[in-house]
Amino acid sequence: GQNIDQPTEMTATEGAIVQINCTYQTSGFNGLFWYQQHAGEAPTFLSYNVLDGLEEKGRFSSFLSRSKGYSYLLLKELQMKDSASYLCAVMDSNYQLIWGAGTKLIIKP
């Protein structure tokens, strides 16, 4: 079966760095997405990785290792507004998105 695993909840301090991990097992691979979702809102796109390595975009970076079925989202200089759920999703061989359950990130002052 297809499976995406990520931690349920994480807590971090304002100004610090946090890494959210995601491991996956899917039938085929056409890229991995990270989305941010605030409570009561739809997800918003953060990053897309299809090749191994690190993609940096401002305070957010995303890493992919296809051989290990592993990705992480790195958030630097955390701000209170970063409190949200972070969803990992993998596009399988049918170009369908397989979603993780999401990681709720709590930022404390």
Next chain:
Amino acid sequence: GAVVSQHPSWVICKSGTSVKIECRSLDFQATTMFWYRQFPKQSLMLMATSNEGSKATYEQGVEKDKFLINHASLTLSTLTVTSAHPEDSSFYICSARDLTGTEQFFGPGTRLTVL
């Protein structure tokens, strides 16, 4: 970036009535649109995939006669919840995929409450 709109943003209806939710891609053509449902504190659940001009493909456990999907044009898909019941109360989100076939763009969601 690409914009997807949903209408209405929220709706309250009586049990037994039908509710139609519209999903529009405003500045791109979406050959494929997806309908998701999300219950509180849970992840997105894909309900169905709709391709323009053809019947929608429903995920296992989703009743196609209850959740009617129409994708009549490259910019519009509709989801009709027929004979809604309180257990259908949820956050319904659509997304649209452009012709490049990778990223999905999400609408803002529709919060449905059935009394």
